[in-house]
Amino acid sequence: MPSSDVRDETGRLVRHHLDRAGVDGEVTDARAMSHNGYNDLYRVTFTARPPLMLKVAPPADLPCLRYETDLLRGEAVYYRAVGPSGAGPVPTVLHQGDAGAAPGAQGGTPPGAQGRAFLLMSVLPGESWASLADEVEERERRALRSQLGGIVARAHTVTGPAFGYPAESVAPLDASWRQAFTAMTRALVADAQRFGPRLPRPLPDIEALMAAGSWALEEVTVPVAVHFDLWEGNVLLQGAPGARRVSGIVDGERMFWGDPLADLPSLRLFDRAEHDPHFTAGYRAAGGTIPDDEAARTRLALYRCYLYLIMLTETVPRRFTPLEAARTRTLVYPALEAALNVLATRSGGGA
Secondary structure (H helix, E strand, C coil): CCEECCCCHHHHHHHHHHHHHCCCCCEEEEEECCCCCCCEEEEEEECCCCCEEEEECCCCCCCCCHHHCCHHHHHHHHHHHHHHHCCCCCCCEEEEECCCCCCCCCCCCCCCCCCCCEEEEECCCCEECHHHCCCCCHHHHHHHHHHHHHHHHHHCCCECCCEECCCCCCCCCECCHHHHHHHHHHHHHHHHHHHCCCCCCCHHHHHHHHHHCHHHHHHCCCCEEECCCCCHHHEEEECCCCCCEEEEECCHHHCEEECHHHHHHHHCCCCCHHHCHHHHHHHHHCCCCCCCCHHHHHHHHHHHHHHHHHHHHCCCCCCCCHHHHHHHHHHHHHHHHHHHHHHHHHCCCCC
C-alpha cells in the first residue's frame, strides 16, 4: 500500500499512538503494510531513529470472532516468551498499549484512534517468503523448510502457565488442554452460529465430530507456545538468491498455549506438514517429536477443523466480497471435509 503523508488521517493515528508510548522524533513516513489480518500494521520511519512497526487493534465496535478480543496481548506474549529463548528471530516488543482512554500528547485524539490497543515493535530484516515464492527454487526451499522446522521445534520448548489464549477472551487459562480446547471450539461454534457462514456440513454435525474426537486431547500435558499462523506470509527471508535464510517469524497474534502439534496445520495450510521430509528433519534435529499414532492424528484433525472453521466464519465479519468468500470456500471445503472424515473414523478412539 502507498505510504502516508504524516499529516493525513493515518499519519495522525500513528503519531497519536507514538505519543501514547512516549516515542518522540519526527516521523517521515507511515506506511500501511499489505495485511489482510484483523489488526492494522504500519511501518514507521523517522528522521533520526531506527524504524518501528506499529500494530493497532481495530475499533472496539468492529464485529469480530470471540478469540480475537484483545488479540494483541497474545502477540506480545509470544514475542516476549520466544524471543529471549533464542528459538528464532521474532520482533522485540518496545511498548504495549492497552485499550482505553489515553489521549495523545499532540493535538488530541484523531478520529477512530480512541481506545485502541497497540504494539510497537522492532523491524526485522527481509521480505515475506510468500512474496518471494516464485523466486525460491526447490533446493533452496528444502533448506528453508528444514531451517523453519528447527525454529518451530525450539519455539515449542517455551512453556506457559496453562492452556488457552493469553488474553483469556474465550475462557480462563486451564490446566487441562481438553477443557481449554473445548472452550475454544465452543466459542468458535457460537461465532459461526452468530455470523452464519456457508459451511460444507451442518454446524451441529461439525461440532459433534469435534467433540467426539476430544478424547485425544487428554494426552497433552505441557502447554507450549503455539503460533498457529505459520504460513509463508508470516516467515521473512533474507539473503542472496539461492542462499536465503529465515530472518523473522512475525504476526504472532493468534498464538495460544497448547499442543505443539497445533502448529502443523498452518505450516502447510491445505497439505500435511507432518509429511514434509525437510520440515520434519529440521524439526526433529532440533529436538522436536511428531508422533504418528491414532491420538496424534485425531488431534491434528481437530486443529485443522478449528482453523478451517475460523477461515470460513471470518469471511462474514470481515466483509469478504462474494468472489472472495467463494474462493475461500473452494480452498477450505475439501480440506475441512478431509479433516472431518478423519474424525468420523476415529471418534471412538478413547472417549
